[in-house]
Amino acid sequence: xxxxxxxxxxxxxxxxxxxxxxxxxxxxxxxxxxxxxxxxxxxxxxxxxxxxxxxxxxxxxxxxxxxxxxxxxxxxxxxxxxxxxxxxxxxxxxxxxxxxxxxxxxxxxxxxxxxxxxxxxxxxxxxxxxxxxxxxxxxxxxxxxxxxxxxxxxxxxxxxxxxxxxxxxxxxxxxxxxxxxxxxxxxxxxxxxxxxxxxxxxxxxxxxxxxxxxxxxxxxxxxxxxxxxxxxxxxxxxxxxxxxxxxxxxxxxxxxxxxxxxxxxxxxxxxxxxxxxxxxxxxxxxxxxxxxxxxxxxxxxxxxxxxxxxxxxxxxxxxxxxxxxxxxxxxxxxxxxxxxxxxxxxxxxxxxxxxxxxxxxxxxxxxxxxxxxxxxxxxxxxxxxxxxxxxxxxxxxxxxxxxxxxxxxxxxxxxxxxxxxxxxxxxxxxxxxxxxxxxxxxxxxxxxxxxxxxxxxxxxxxxxxxxxxxxxxxxxxxxxxxxxxxxxxxxxxxxxxxxxxxxxxxxxxxxxxxxxxxxxxxxxxxxxxxxxxxxxxxxxxxxxxxxxxx
Amino acid sequence: xxxxxxxxxxxxxxxxxxxxxxxxxxxxxxxxxxxxxxxxxxxxxxxxxxxxxxxxxxxxxxxxxxxxxxxxxxxxxxxxxxxxxxxxxxxxxxxxxxxxxxxxxxxxxxxxxxxxxxxxxxxxxxxxxxxxxxxxxxxxxxxxxxxxxxxxxxxxxxxxxxxxxxxxxxxxxxxxxxxxxxxxxxxxxxxxxxxxxxxxxxxxxxxxxxxxxxxxxxxxxxxxxxxxxxxxxxxxxxxxxxxxxxxxxxxxxxxxxxxxxxxxxxxxxxxxxxxxxxxxxxxxxx
Numbered sequence: 001x002x003x004x005x006x007x008x009x010x011x012x013x014x015x016x017x018x019x020x021x022x023x024x025x026x027x028x029x030x031x032x033x034x035x036x037x038x039x040x041x042x043x044x045x046x047x048x049x050x051x052x053x054x055x056x057x058x059x060x061x062x063x064x065x066x067x068x069x070x071x072x073x074x075x076x077x078x079x080x081x082x083x084x085x086x087x088x089x090x091x092x093x094x095x096x097x098x099x100x101x102x103x104x105x106x107x108x109x110x111x112x113x114x115x116x117x118x119x120x121x122x123x124x125x126x127x128x129x130x131x132x133x134x135x136x137x138x139x140x141x142x143x144x145x146x147x148x149x150x151x152x153x154x155x156x157x158x159x160x161x162x163x164x165x166x167x168x169x170x171x172x173x174x175x176x177x178x179x180x181x182x183x184x185x186x187x188x189x190x191x192x193x194x195x196x197x198x199x200x201x202x203x204x205x206x207x208x209x210x211x212x213x214x215x216x217x218x219x220x221x222x223x224x225x226x227x228x229x230x231x232x233x234x235x236x237x238x239x240x241x242x243x244x245x246x247x248x249x250x251x252x253x254x255x256x257x258x259x260x261x262x263x264x265x266x267x268x269x270x271x272x273x274x275x276x277x278x279x280x281x282x283x284x285x286x287x288x289x290x291x292x293x294x295x296x297x298x299x300x301x302x303x304x305x306x307x308x309x310x311x312x313x314x315x316x317x318x319x320x321x322x323x324x325x326x327x328x329x330x331x332x333x334x335x336x337x338x339x340x341x342x343x344x345x346x347x348x349x350x351x352x353x354x355x356x357x358x359x360x361x362x363x364x365x366x367x368x369x370x371x372x373x374x375x376x377x378x379x380x381x382x383x384x385x386x387x388x389x390x391x392x393x394x395x396x397x398x399x400x401x402x403x404x405x406x407x408x409x410x411x412x413x414x415x416x417x418x419x420x421x422x423x424x425x426x427x428x429x430x431x432x433x434x435x436x437x438x439x440x441x442x443x444x445x446x447x448x449x450x451x452x453x454x455x456x457x458x459x460x461x462x463x464x465x466x467x468x469x470x471x472x473x474x475x476x477x478x479x480x481x482x483x484x485x486x487x488x489x490x491x492x493x494x495x496x497x498x499x500x501x502x503x504x505x506x507x508x509x510x511x512x513x514x515x516x517x518x519x520x521x522x523x524x525x526x527x528x529x530x531x532x533x534x535x536x537x538x539x540x541x542x543x544x545x546x547x548x549x550x
Numbered sequence: 551x552x553x554x555x556x557x558x559x560x561x562x563x564x565x566x567x568x569x570x571x572x573x574x575x576x577x578x579x580x581x582x583x584x585x586x587x588x589x590x591x592x593x594x595x596x597x598x599x600x601x602x603x604x605x606x607x608x609x610x611x612x613x614x615x616x617x618x619x620x621x622x623x624x625x626x627x628x629x630x631x632x633x634x635x636x637x638x639x640x641x642x643x644x645x646x647x648x649x650x651x652x653x654x655x656x657x658x659x660x661x662x663x664x665x666x667x668x669x670x671x672x673x674x675x676x677x678x679x680x681x682x683x684x685x686x687x688x689x690x691x692x693x694x695x696x697x698x699x700x701x702x703x704x705x706x707x708x709x710x711x712x713x714x715x716x717x718x719x720x721x722x723x724x725x726x727x728x729x730x731x732x733x734x735x736x737x738x739x740x741x742x743x744x745x746x747x748x749x750x751x752x753x754x755x756x757x758x759x760x761x762x763x764x765x766x767x768x769x770x771x772x773x774x775x776x777x778x779x780x781x782x783x784x785x786x787x788x789x790x791x792x793x794x795x796x797x798x799x800x801x802x803x804x805x806x807x808x809x810x811x812x813x814x815x816x817x818x819x820x821x822x823x824x825x826x827x828x829x830x831x832x833x834x835x836x
Contacts, residue, residue, distance in 0.1 A: 182835035236625040243629020394614035404617035
């Protein structure tokens with residue numbers, strides 16, 4: 001078997017995500033490509049958590065509703081998910097907690113027998129699962145040693161006892177002859193892409209699903225050479241980032257929609273004062289608190305139009321970990337080349353899912369900004385042909401650097417003179433030409449599936465994974481814009497011009513990309529929208545697309 | 551030699567004649583000129599203002615400046631200081647700016663004891679928005695938003711700052727310019743969060759010049775132990791930003807404590823950092 005999907009479920013506090021990640025690592029180590037989806041409510045104890053690990057011989061970036069194995073640490077898991085099982089599927093369950101058919105093992109009894117802690121029930125489950133999958137014990141042992149931080153020997157004993165209790169394997173997951181890849185979440189990819197592009201400071205206030213960027217960079221400050229700051233609010237976050245950028249530090253902030261709402265004041269300041277800052281917006285369902293730990297693509301319109309006044313910004317929308325990596329690097333370099341705010345628009349499904357990561361770190365380099373040549377008197381807002389004024393930073397013994405939220409002259413002194421005002425507005429907006437040329441050097445619209453097909457699945461962000469697989473199965477074409485502002489009109493026109501039918505596929509209730517495109521003359525024929533705070537799955541979307549095209 | 555005149559810009563001053571801001575501007579220029587003459591490179595100064603009459607000060611001083619937005623001076627300063635701790639960062643805000651819109655940031659700056667100097671131009675009225683009550687206006691203040699009188703008790707920012715962890719807390723008066731210069735200089739020299747509430751009249755909307763003239767008295771370290779928190783709070787309580795007979799001006803509180811940037815940065819200077827290779831970190835993800 002070259003592909004398998006496993007669902008692990010239990011209560012919050014059972015260590016479900018951790019167990020799922022360990023299983024992902026197991027399958028990664030024997031050459032499989034992984035997509036890991038984590039589904040959890042916003043609570044610390046209780047409730048129902050589950051993870052789906054999909055492993056395949058080929059690259060995958062989506063999960064399916066159907067699974068081959070369910071690992072049930074509690075009754076809820078077996079009951080809620082039984083209907084997902086494929087024909088040959090089976091349930092591996094905790095026989096003390098669950099009464100069902102399949103392979104039942106008393107995990108708690110194993111833990112107790114070896115004097116372990118209740119949380120180690122998931123270690124027993126992993127051991128049993130490894131045997132069910134026919135993975136050789138030394139691989140399990142190695143992964144456990146590499147991934148468990150505390151009480152390694154005890155955990156190993158528990159896993160081994162459970163492994164032995166299973167008896168015979170039910171599946172034969174053969175070892176593949178391909179190199180294991182790093183398993184990286186969307187948030188980690190964002191963090192690493194920023195680091196490659198020269199990130200100096202990451203400033204953020206905790207907010208799901210963006211918090212893991214802060215956690216990851218904070219945990220790796222010294223390994224990666226960055227400084228992280230957790231201030232009092234998102235308002236402070238954004239202003240600190242602007243202050244840091246003024247002083248010459250490459251800074252980035254990250255949040256979700258509600259936090260970004262608080263940052264829009266600073267966003268306009270970045271527009272007026274020409275501050276290079278990268279904003280990461282990891283969407284979750286709104287409005288307001290919405291559904292904090294689930295996913296939605298509901299902030300596209302908000303982010304594209306955010307900020308009072310008129311100014312340039314860039315919005316990039318990655319759909320997998322590699323794109324998250326490259327586009328965050330691009331966002332940083334564009335911010336510093338054009339002295340504008342740039343955005344990476346993610347969502348929970350991209351940010352918190354885990355991918356086999358094949359990006360080439362050498363494809364991102366910190367591109368140095370245009371620095372003042374030291375001639376004459378420094379003017380921060382020098383009116384140049386391309387609108388880009390060379391940079392100098394406080395501390396430069398030859399420059400006085402005046403930045404401002406007010407309309408200003410070239411030196412940075414306040415002005416209310418009509419000619420000056422118009423001139424500076426034109427100077428700032430003039431940068432758009434260069435920005436569009438620069439963006440054109442990058443891939444702005446991706447095409448997948450059958451390029452000849454006249455039926456197009458139009459998607460953006462994390463929805464691409466399911467769309468690509470559906471398109472491959474049905475012989476359709478997928479079009480995914482990576483740049484949402486400024487909208488890449490020509491590449492989009494090329495990608496969509498032959499289409500007889502364009503089906504917009506988005507995880508929101510109103511079709512925000514479709515709306516954005518319709519404002520530029522692109523007609524969308526059908527919409528498939530999901531807004532129950534869950535992402536599209538391959539099989540779920542397949543049925544919906546079939547309905548539309550039949 | 552650097553004279554205060556040399557750190558002027560070409561900007562035309564638009565404060566009302568008689569505005570207390572002129573004394574603060576004169577004082578800051580004088581202090582900066584002195585620092586320069588002692589060998590300090592003024593290119594290492596970064597000055598931040600918010601929005602309001604006070605904020606125009608950055609247009610009138612020819613050093614690095616960040617004319618920011620209402621209430622957000624502390625985080626803007628914090629970003630600058632953390633990115634490059636070699637800079638000397640001086641902030642200006644009005645009372646609406648620092649004690650209203652930005653009070654959360656003010657408290658956190660004090661709590662962190664980040665090495666900044668923060669000067670509040672406290673005229674106890676909104677000037678640029680033409681005369682509304684502020685967090686330090688006295689109860690009953692009749693402004694354009696409170697024609698029946700302000701329904702709120704004024705905030706005592708000196709008490710607030712001592713309680714929040716500031717390590718240098720002072721009050722000055724724009725009519726006592728010599729002392730004001732000394733306070734600003736002491737605040738800059740102090741390592742940690744230095745806060746000065748400067749009482750000033752708003753000649754147009756709330757002319758308190760005579761009120762202060764009759765009531766302020768200067769105190770020094772000789773008669774007040776500024777390292778004693780209890781004594782500092784007692785001194786701060788002598789005047790509650792209402793009526794009152796005597797208003798103390800001087801350094802209420804000054805102690806040493808580890809600064810935020812020292813603790814957070816551990817000697818690193820972000821503007822000089824080069825990110826490291828990500829490959830060793832990625833290896834751990836396999």
